Amino acid sequence: MSEAYIGIDLGGTNVKTAVVSREGDVMGKDSRPTDAEKGLEAVLAKMAEGVDAALEAANLQRSGVAAMGIGAPGPMNWQTGVVFAPPNLPGWKDVPLAKLMRERLNIPAYVDNDANVACYGEFWLGVGKNVESMVLLTLGTGVGGGIVVLGQLLRGPDGTAAEIGHLCVRRDGRQCNCGAKGCLEQYASVSGMLRTAKKRIQQGGLDTVLTQMCGGDLDKLTGKMISDAVEQGDTFARWVMEETGRWLGIGIGSLINLLNPEMVVLAGGMINAGDVLFAPVRETARAQCFDVPGKRAEIVPAGLGGDAGVIGAAGCALVRAEQANPQ
């Protein structure tokens, strides 16, 4: 069997591709606009172009690739490789993505949830490369997640496991887009952080640069403004970031009690806040969980940055190709 694997990270804005060896060396990379607004066929063409460009950078042919993994936005059926209707890929409906890409490139193809794939990337070659179990939380508009236990990605029979953003941390709490109330992502994502900030500012009596930054329109507040205000020494912005960290710590403490993972990895732009975020996360998580697993679980920033997806997608393809064709 060939030793090269393709990993594709299919986002609404960019499609990133990497050629990765069995040992985890990145041999070639590519990134280009997804052109999602042009529809399915255009996106498939972009993905194929990306594969060929990454192969050229790696000085390899399509025939030299053992398998290709695609991290795509959910919901999906990871077993059949059908992507249902991702909000940021307009016009996609029940797309048999694995089959279409396999036929187009003549390479075995596997599709997985993008957050799971990023988690697997960090587990295989990133901060988690020396552990057997870890949880990853991606802090963005929502809170995505991935779980590795017993050395394997936990997908569940429907592929819906690891919806960490939808742990309930407050019964009857903030309304979530999922229909439930009190989900972690309503407090610990960038949107959750903004909700916390707005709510407190609306109560009045605050002195904060955020009011000027958003021109007095709280709906224009962004995560970047909060980070910038923290850097400028704004006390309220710092409280907002810390409070977000405490909510995150509540969720992570529960995860530690439940899974006893060796590592909890945080990813996404928000982690650039460093200790302003991580200190309250760690403190709250340890107060929420038992001592022994609390000491075990390191809470650390992700290590692969934007490459976690492509590397993880290649790694998932490697594992799944071997399961499909045991040596």
Next chain:
Amino acid sequence: MSEAYIGIDLGGTNVKTAVVSREGDVMGKDSRPTDAEKGLEAVLAKMAEGVDAALEAANLQRSGVAAMGIGAPGPMNWQTGVVFAPPNLPGWKDVPLAKLMRERLNIPAYVDNDANVACYGEFWLGVGKNVESMVLLTLGTGVGGGIVVLGQLLRGPDGTAAEIGHLCVRRDGRQCNCGAKGCLEQYASVSGMLRTAKKRIQQGGLDTVLTQMCGGDLDKLTGKMISDAVEQGDTFARWVMEETGRWLGIGIGSLINLLNPEMVVLAGGMINAGDVLFAPVRETARAQCFDVPGKRAEIVPAGLGGDAGVIGAAGCALVRAEQANPQ
């Protein structure tokens, strides 16, 4: 290798023993008082007597046993078989239980957490025998738990996984014995149910038979009284049971979002309340989680009753003996 396995369920009150075949047939059983107050040596002697009695019932000798599994109260190191200091086994401190029993009976011995063992029993031969993943919650003084994923018991590197009672369902909620606040067991265990009842009764203005049942002393309220009052048609007692079910549903909804299990099993005396408990549990859990995993996860009462522990302990011994001595 022999086909018979011993399972021991070591509780503070009784020590139960079963001889179980590789196929899961219970060939012999025993139950006797633990005599925990007489100390370690007396308890070990009781365990040995129980093994011999169960073997006699099965018409087998010690030499015909492949391995013995012991479900013991935590905390413990399941890998070394050392039990630290269980509250209901007075005088026990860092007891090398697996080693002591192996030496005493000349049978390979493995120790596991009692809730994990009960979960494995239901998974192997009980309601979960046709699934690959399940979560079990035991509703007693606290909320214990076990998790099976990918066909295996999830213990974690420290053996502390599946502390389901210590999911935080309400930040800054009720104080828990573990030191944290808002843990599920403060709402969804028998003690949690009693806290809910007392709190509401103390607010006054209620007409409920519970006040008479406990002779006006709310500290004398028991779970049995609440069940009895429900059966007598007491509206308030029914609300208490349903509210407990709703809290449980919040936790279970989170577990479903996180693990995408095929089945969620409830165990413990409280499940005798039947639909009064299960209806709000199911309704709240499904409202809290995504549709697809919510439809997947059956929420059902345990099937093995008091035998889950002995059967699960034997099953865990079978798996661990095979891992130790692969064929």
